[in-house]
Amino acid sequence: MTLKELADRLGLSPTTVSRALNGYPEVNAETRARIEIAARDYGYRANTMARKLATGRSMAIGHVIPLSNHQMINPIFAEFMAGASEIYSSEGYETLLAAVPAANEVQTYRELARRRSVDGLIVHAPRLNDPRVDLLRELELPFVVHGRSVDIEDRPVFLDTNNRRSFEQATTYLIELGHTRFALLNGMETISFARRRRRGFEQALQNNGLRSDASRMVDMEMTETNAYDVTMKWLNEPKPPTAILTSSTISALGVARAIRDAGLQIGDDVSLITHDDDLSFMRNVGDPPPFTALQSPIRDAGAKCARMLIDHIAGKKVSSEIWKCEFIEGRSTGPAPKETPA
Amino acid sequence: MTLKELADRLGLSPTTVSRALNGYPEVNAETRARIEIAARDYGYRANTMARKLATGRSMAIGHVIPLSNHQMINPIFAEFMAGASEIYSSEGYETLLAAVPAANEVQTYRELARRRSVDGLIVHAPRLNDPRVDLLRELELPFVVHGRSVDIEDRPVFLDTNNRRSFEQATTYLIELGHTRFALLNGMETISFARRRRRGFEQALQNNGLRSDASRMVDMEMTETNAYDVTMKWLNEPKPPTAILTSSTISALGVARAIRDAGLQIGDDVSLITHDDDLSFMRNVGDPPPFTALQSPIRDAGAKCARMLIDHIAGKKVSSEIWKCEFIEGRSTGPAPKETPA
DNA sequence: GCATATTGCCAAAACGCTTTGAGAGGGAGC
């Protein structure tokens, strides 16, 4: 069923039918109703391609995921996508996913632009001085950044959490519990949020006259296994940390497993605070929940970014947002253990 | 830069330029070379929409994810997507994602078909007598099923793992270790793979004169938290299970946490075997790895399904495949503990 | 040397929609 066929059956011109269905004002209410009913009855839907070609809008939002060397797929990203994609659908947009080898990332953006495949993009996990920002500006594609590139002047529209402040706050909380030997299990510091978290961590230590130990600050892909290995190594060192901060619940599980395998008690021998993206398959719930955490639902962030981008594309003025993490006291923290004289 | 512009600059017709760039034979090698160089220099790319409209092919593959009531996003799905999407990209296809409320699922398929937005689809997590199979046949859209609908005669093309046999094998392994009190922590049994796993589990028990206990077989969304809660409950019952099988590493982590929180030792007091989709952020590695597992890399499955679908669309004959899980002995299993006379 | 293939190119017609510009019909204003 094409527009023309539908028009023929109604004894109207394609023009009128098109206008009626697209909500243009210059069509009689009665005619419109008749057209709408017919369209529904015949199950007519405009052919996406034809519409896109005619309007010049693709009605699609792109998400480019670079598959890193490590070939790690980020479940956090998946949760973000779920939030975003739901909004796209409800607003009539399609979600275009491009999982490409990291080396092809820039090329992929260029292609998307040249072929006009998408109306806009979300930039994930911005790095320092992220080249994608300039690239997308050059390509004149609307975009919203999830995260912040502090170093970029004339900042693009972004949504971020207050990573620095959160980690400073969490660290201070642990300091007040008497802890003095800290460790930070961070995400990859090529990505700006990780840097900001470290800065918050270091700031809190410094504010309280404590020194950060480079060997106790690790940045890595946030896998359970990585976290386990690193924590195990730390715990086997002399003067192991009694307080660990980590960047995701996934790593937190690895840390927790290591602590237990080392024969220690979480929240007792070793305290742990994690950033918690509130992943649907890994909810930090209970009364109190297992982890003391800095929570910021990534899914909501996805939905919000989607809305911001859609508004941005529509030419509306959108302003960036910085969300606060919620601090949740759980069972993974407690007073620093008494020093056992070696 | 449009095709016409490019043709004008070259002093050729759009026809010839199009043919040259699309590899048709009826163009002089010399001319073709000239065209290709010019296209590269000017950075010409065919407009996706125009091409789609002209060819009638959307060069996109759709994945519809129903967002359930529980609003759980499946990280396993994300890993599958990564595998699939990479293949699509490399074959010139785009990946279309539609995350919609479960209630809109059928409607979404219908819309995708009517608007001709995709050339084919992957059906995820088939249920018993899954209505999507008939629907997609009716809509005449090519598709590949990830999983099996045993009940459907004239089965569609599918890729599955031998879930029944694997779970039978794993259960038998535990029986041979002397275990007699079992529990199964399954995925949602509305989905066919979960049923098959249970059948394998029950079969093994029956083969060895053991009875399955309905209260020790639970199906649920595979979250860490769910797994923790259920396991905790079991462990607090009289005659708790000494052997637990679970459907994903995520639930396995929950089980493990519960076992430890109950003051028990994994592989010692309680044995655990998990199905392992080999998620990139949760690799079951080590020597031996922490979990005894039935491993089947979901990412490879995604890539394979993608290839099957692309071949299917191209009209090639593709046959379904059933993959075997690899049995990996890890540290989470051991001989049944001696019965302590209560 | 003539008829017949083959090669290399082009003009024009799709593809199915939106949008522009125009025009018929009817009501209002004088």
Added chain:
DNA sequence: GCTCCCTCTCAAAGCGTTTTGGCAATATGC
């Protein structure tokens, strides 16, 4: 009754490709 202005509708021209059908020019077969 005439003009003017709405309201509603339409024909036609895009949008940027691919594809069909054809036509010169050259090569091939006898």
